[in-house]
Amino acid sequence: MLKAIALSCIRDDRILFAELSFSLQQGQVLLLEGKNGSGKTSLLRILCGFREADAGEVLWCDERIGSAQYHADMAYVGHLEGIKKELSVLENLTVALALSIPGRYSIAEALAQVQLTGYDDALVLALSAGQKRRLSLARLLITQRLLWILDEPFTSLDKQGIQLTQTLMTQHCDQGGMIVMTSHHDLNLPGVDVQRIRL
Numbered sequence: 001m002l003k004a005i006a007l008s009c010i011r012d013d014r015i016l017f018a019e020l021s022f023s024l025q026q027g028q029v030l031l032l033e034g035k036n037g038s039g040k041t042s043l044l045r046i047l048c049g050f051r052e053a054d055a056g057e058v059l060w061c062d063e064r065i066g067s068a069q070y071h072a073d074m075a076y077v078g079h080l081e082g083i084k085k086e087l088s089v090l091e092n093l094t095v096a097l098a099l100s101i102p103g104r105y106s107i108a109e110a111l112a113q114v115q116l117t118g119y120d121d122a123l124v125l126a127l128s129a130g131q132k133r134r135l136s137l138a139r140l141l142i143t144q145r146l147l148w149i150l151d152e153p154f155t156s157l158d159k160q161g162i163q164l165t166q167t168l169m170t171q172h173c174d175q176g177g178m179i180v181m182t183s184h185h186d187l188n189l190p191g192v193d194v195q196r197i198r199l
């Protein structure tokens with residue numbers, strides 16, 4: 001469903017990648033690996049449509065990305081967590097829900113899953129880094145997005161948080177979802193077809 005054809009990305013006259021092609025089907029994970037500065041985040045941003053590739057194209061269901069349908073089907077969780085610091089936990093999730101098709105979990109269920117029950121009224125700026133990550137995960141759970149694009153999803157999480165994230169990723173793929181992600185951690189997604197690209 002997601003197809004990259006001959007993508008190239010150049011930053012400051014340096015070729016980060018060129019002629020990069022891959023495709024991803026439902027139930028699959030694509031793990032982007034590589035050292036710091038190798039271009040993983042740049043590739044994710046191209047896949048999200050936030051940045052143009054210097055060459056090549058990205059297709060979603062055989063159409064170039066950029067359509068309203070693509071943005072309805074895709075969720076990006078990057079370094080900025082995709083959440084508003086000045087709003088409370090509940091306000092952030094309420095806004096996210098209003099902008100999407102409801103997912104498998106209610107807000108209360110998602111907060112329980114990520115162990116943020118009782119934090120509804122807490123301002124995001126008062127959360128720890130790991131709690132902000134957990135809130136990002138809750139945002140994914142309350143909305144129905146086929147494609148998750150995740151930049152270093154395990155950053156700041158404790159061992160239990162990493163395990164929880166991997167369980168939720170596995171569930172997402174088992175239900176036909178797809179994930180493109182970067183990580184410097186080992187992945188443990190039992191039964192999931194994981195493709196790897198090293199940049």
Ligand SMILES: Nc1ncnc2c1ncn2[C@@H]1O[C@H](COP(=O)(O)OP(=O)(O)OP(=O)(O)O)[C@@H](O)[C@H]1O
Pocket residue numbers: 011012016034035036037038039040041042043
């Ligand atoms: N906004 C920008 N303007 C110019 N160059 C940039 C910009 N963002 C990133 N770069 C450069 O592009 C290269 C790739 O950066 P990118 O963030 O894609 O790497 P990465 O593989 O995700 O790294 P990390 O593992 O450290 O997160 C780096 O050399 C970086 O300096």
